Amino acid sequence: MRAMVLGAAWLPLELECRATPKPGPGELRLRVLACAVCRTDLHIVDGELPLPVLPIVPGHEIVGVVDALGAGVEGFAIGERVGVPWLGHSCGCCAFCLDAHENLCDAPRFTGYHRDGGFASHVIAEAAFCLPLELPETDAARIAPLLCAGLIGWRSLKAAGEVARTRRLGLYGFGAAAHLMTQVAVAQGREVYAFSRPGDHATQALARSLGAAWAGGSDQRPPEPLDAAILFAPAGELVPAALRAVRKGGRVVCGGIHMSDIPSFAYRLLWEERSVVSVANLTRADAREFLDFAQSHPLRVHVKTYALTQANEALADLRAGRIEGAAVLVP
Template sequence: MKAAVVTSFTAPLEIQERAVPQPGAGQVLIRLETCGLCHTDIHAAHGDWPVKPQPPFVPGHEGIGIVEELGSGVTERTVGERVAIPWLGSACGECRFCIDGRETLCERQQNSGYSIDGAFAEYAVASARFVVPVPDGLSSLDAAPLSCAGVTTYKAIKVAHVQPTERVAVFGVGGLGHLAVQYARIVGGSVIAVDIEDEKLDLATELGAEHVVNAAKVDPVAAIQALGGADVAVVLAASPRVFEQAFSSLNRGGRLICVALPADQEMSVSIFETVLKGISIIGSIVGTRQDLAEVFALHAAGHTRIIAETRRLEQVNEAIAEVLSGKVLARLVFEY
C-alpha cells in the first residue's frame, strides 16, 4: 500500500510502499477513501509539541474508509461498514475521565497519526471500539473534515455554553473556523468572524457570521468592543498574540475557549481583569465518540456545510506548504 511517512522532523514526508497492516485483537482493517489534512498533522510532522511522536510514523486523523477485515474478538463493527478514524484512537475505558464521559482526557489514550499510525495511507488498522460509523447520505469527502475540524469546534461551542443572542467571536476562519461559525449559529449565537484574509471573511459571512473583522487592517479588540464586546471568544489561530487579543475582546462574564495549540505556548493575560470581569479561560480538546456521532447527524440533516478541496496523497508536502501559507480557504482532503 501507499503511505505518507514522517521519517524525520526536519525532512519532508516520504511516499512509501508498505505492506497492508493486519488487524490485531479488537481492531479492524480499513481501506481509506479520504483523509483531511489538519494543522495537527503538520505539528506532528515537525515535532512542534513537548510530547513528540516517534518517527517513522504515518500521520492522519480525519480518515474515512470501509471496514475490510475484523480482528479477533470484534463484534462492534461489520465488514463493508463505512467508518471514521478520529484523533482519539483509543482510551482505557476505566479511568474516571472515561467513565464520566470525558474520554478525551484519558491519560492512557492513543492518538491516530501521532502515537499510532494514522490515515495518510491507503489502509490502516484502528480500534473497533473507537472508529465511528459514518451515516448514509454523508459523503466521504465531507465526513473527513468533520472527524476533527468538525468535532473539535462542535465541542468548543458545547463547552462555551453559548446562550441565544450572545456574541461569539471566532478567531481564525479556515478548516476549523468555517465550522465553528456554523455551530455557533446553530445554538443561537451572533457570530463575529476574525481573520486576516478577506476571502475567508467573505466565506464566514456566507455561512452566517453577522460581523467580520480583518485583523490585518484594524485592531480586532477595538473593532469587537465597538460591536459591544464578545461573550465568547473561540481561538483557532495558532498564535499566542491572537489568544491575548481574544481575551481582551471579552465582556464581563466572558469565556475564552482555547483550541489552537501554537508551537510557542505562552500567552499573557491580566489576572486583575480575569478576576474582576469574571472571565473563564477554558481549554477544549477535540470531542468524544458521541460528539462525533452528533456532528455527523447534524451534517446529514443539512445543518452544516463543508468547504474543502481535494489533493492526492503524493501532493502531501505541497499541501502542507499550502496550509502553512494561510491561503487555503478551509480544508484540504486527500482522496485515495
C-alpha cells in the first residue's frame, strides 16, 4: 500500500510504500476511493493540535470499499462502499458514552490522529464506527466531504437551535462545511447569511448560487439581525463580530476543533442572553441523521481533486484559502 505520512509537525508529508495491513478482530480493511482534506488535518500538520501518535497518516473523511473483514465482523460485505469519519472509537463505558454523548468520550480514538487515516491507498477502521453509504451520489470524491464537513456542520446546525427559533442564520468562513450547510439550512426553510474573507467575491457568488439570501465579508454587518451564527473559520476575532450580528437571545456556535485566541470584548456584546457554545467531534447518531437527510436531499458538493501524492499541495491550497468547497485526495 501507499500512504502519505506525517513524521513531525510542520514537515511535509512523505510518500511511503508499506505492507498492506490485515484487519484485526472487529475491524475492516478498506481500499480508499477518496479522502477529503479537512482543516483539522491542517491543524494536525501545522502543529496546532498536540500529536499523540507519530508517525501518522492523516485523513478522516474516507470513502472506501471493503476488501477484507476481521474476525467477528458482521453487517458488512466485501465490495461494500462505506465511510470512515473522525470518530474512530469510543470506550462505551464512561459517563459521556453512557449518556449518549460519545463525542465527549474520555478515551476516544480519532481517525488520522490516533490511528492511521485515509491519505493512503488502504486503511484499517473499526467496523462499529464505519458508515454504510446508501446515497444517490455515486462519485466518491463528492461523498467524502460529507463525512466531516457535513457531519460537523450538521451537529453545529443542531446546536444553533430549532428552525422555528433560528430562521436567520449566519455562517462565518465559507468553506467545505458552510457550502454544505447553506444547502441544508435553505432546505429547512432558513435564511442564510454567508460571511467570507473580505473581498472574496468568488466565494460570495458561490454562496448566493447555493441559496444564501446575502453574502459579504466577515468585516460587514448583515442587513438583518441574525437569530444564530456558526463559525467554521478558526479565527477567534470573529466571535465578537458574530455576537454583534446576532439578536437578543441569539447564539454563536464555534464549530471548529481549534481556533485562534478570542480577543477580549465588552460584556454588552454577550448581555441580553446571547450565548457562545462549541461543538466537539460527532456521534454516530449525528452521522445517521445527516446521511439520511443527504439521501432525501441531494447536495451539490463542490470539490477540487488531487492525486494522493499531491497531498502537500492540497494542504497548501487549503491553508492559503485557494479552494472553493472541499479538497479531496483520490488515490
